[in-house]
Amino acid sequence: MLKLTVSLMRRPSRSAVSLLAAAVLGMGGPMGHAQVNLPALGDSVSQDLDLGTERRIGDQVMRQIRPDPDFLEDALLLEYLQSIWAPLVTTAKQLGNIGDETNERFAWEIFLVRDRSINAFALPGGFVGVHLGLIAMTNSADELASVLAHELSHVTQRHIARRIAGDSRNSMLALAGLVAGLIVASRTHSSDVANAAIVGSQAAAAQASLSFSRDMEREADRVGFTVMNQAGFSQAGMYSMFERMEQANHLMDSGSYPYLRSHPLTTERIGDARLRMGTTDYERPVGSAEHALMAARAKVLMDARAEAWIALQNLDAGARELSGKGSAESKGYEQLAARYASALASIKMRDYPRAENALRSAELTLQLMGHDARAERLLRYLRAELNQARGQAADGYAALKPLAAERSRPMLIQKAQLARVDPNPAKVREAAEGLQTYVSLNPMDPLAWAELGALWSKLDQPLRAVRAQGEERAAMGDLNGAIDRFRSGLRQSRGRDADQVEAAVIDSRLRSLLYERRQLLAEMYPRGVPPGAELP
Structure with missing residues (x-):
């Protein structure tokens, strides 16, 4: 805001009439003629932005996010995140x-973003993104749950719709102040007054918008605290998380100018969280081996630079001499996490001997700590991942054998990835058929379709492979890419030896996707689709 103000004050002066014309034209579209309604609490805000419209906006945003390389598809991390998210919902x-109605219309979908920053965000329509940096810095599921409950409350309290309504009102407020200032400027023939009108009206609108956002943040804290507590998470989780954020940010944040922020000061939120706990004695939430391993995994995956992975490889050496405050149990979690991070980073660097040593150290550490089935499961998956990277599929299957009864998504994905390096066609087909059954029940899973496409290609099933590739694009919201793939499959199906059953499925899906695209374009362009907006 300060930079914007300076640039406006240095702008060459223009006549009041030209400034007014620029302001009116700058409003663009229907904004200048829209009826402005004050934001209301709860579902009554639907008069400004109904549930269906909000969901469609969210879907459009997700169509831009899913193809991004930083939209992370990691089956284990996502499974862990969903284990916290689901009870909150x-x-x-x-x-x-x-x-x-909200339950039926909204997605309630949580996803991962490859980013080192400590952040999470809510999108229209019930989508919530979580940065890996946030997972990496938490010490317990309770701390992570406090953030997810906060973001969930932004969705349930319709904060996005309320903010849009508020911003609409503030835009009109800014325009009204601008017009009034320009009228005065035209009477006094002063360009300084005109510039002051621009700066003043924009500052007033920005201040109103920021204040509105701070109220939303406080409400999300309050509602989220109740939700996480009732869901069975420690009520100290939110207090502990705010303390951790304060420690992480205090070097970069002087605490000045709190009213220029969209969030309340962290110290203020710490105090509010402590008051909500009442007379309960504060104890930092107890972590777990499972959370320590997932935080370590997030730490490795959040930064794909070689120098970052080299630094994480060296955690194994430092883990042997951990000291300082904390219980023996918490130090054990730190050692376990350090060795897991070192092993995974070594896999990424293709330093397999070092990965093997770090993984063995992690397994020994867990044995010394005592039996923990969830942590043992994660170490088995890491061993399978190491064997997959080495191209040793049989050893990977052997690592997963104690989990033979498991039918989870991570298991299906891991077996598919092992099958991709397995020369045994029977194993490849087994993995492909397992995934085919899964996607028939979960068709909006891009990662599963991508793995399935690779397996069908390896089995020399081109039509099934191209269909899986098309479904992958469709699940990501890339309708044009999906249509291209299905059209390619339709051309391939004209050969004599083509699988006619698969050809019929491809033809049906192509028709369905073309219809879906026409409907989407009709919503985007209610006055008629402009030339070139739809691919031939």
Whole structure:
């Protein structure tokens, strides 16, 4: 805002009439003629932005996000995140924060973003993104749950719709102040007054917008605290998380000018969280081996630079001499996490002997700490990942053998990835058929379709492979890419030896996607689709 103000004050002066014309033209579209309604609480805000429209906006945003390289598809991390997210959503429904219509229309989907920053965000329509940097810095599921409950509450309280309505009102407020200032300027023939009108009206609108956002943040903290507590997470999780954020940011944040921020000061939020705990004695939430391993995994995957991985490889050496504050149990978690991070980083660097040594150290550390089935499971997956990277599929299957009864998504994905380096066609077909059954029940899973496409290609099933590639693009929201793939499959199906059943499926899906694209374009361009907007 300060940079914008300076640039406006240095702008060459223009007549009041030309400035007014620029301001009116700058409003663009229907904004200048829209009826402005004050933002209301809860579902009554639907008069400004109904549930269906908000979901469509969210879908459009996700169509831009999913193809991005930083949209991370990691089956284990996503599974862990969903294990925290799902009970929060269920509790919000039980508390009445999520009504029947909102529950039906919104996605309630959580996803990962490859980013080192400590952040999470809510999007229209019930989508919530979590940066890997946030997972990496937490010490317990309770701390992570506090952030997810906060973002969930942004969705359930319709904060996005309320903000849009508020911004619309503030835009009109800014324009009104600008017009009034320009009228005065035209009477006084002063360009300084005109510039002051621009700066003043924009500053007033920005201040109103920021204040509105701070109120939303406080409400999300309050509602989120109740949700996480009722969902079975420690009520100290939010307090502990704010303390951790304060420690992470205090060197970069002087605490000045709190009213120029969209969030309340962290110290203020710490105090509010402590008050909500009442007379309960504060104890930092206890971590777990499972969370320590998932935080370590996030730490490795959040930064794909070689220098970052080399630094993480060296954590194994430092893990042997951990000292300082903390219980023996917490130090054990730190050692376990350090060795896991070193092993995974070594796999990424293709330093397999070092990865083997670090993984063995992690397995020994866990044995000394005592039996923990969830942590043992994660180390088995890491061993399978190491064997996959080495091209040793049989050893990878052997590592997963104690988990033979598991039918989870991570298991299906891991077996598919092992099958890609397996020369045994029977194993490849087994993995492909398992994934084919899964995607028939979960068709909006891009990673599963991508793995399935690779397996069908390896089995020399070109039509099935191209269909899987098309479904992958469709699941990502890339309708044009999906249509291209299905058209390619339709051309291939004209050969004599083509699988006619698969050809019929491809033809049906192509027709469905073309219809979906026409409907989408009709929504985007209600007055008619402009030339070139739709591919031939």
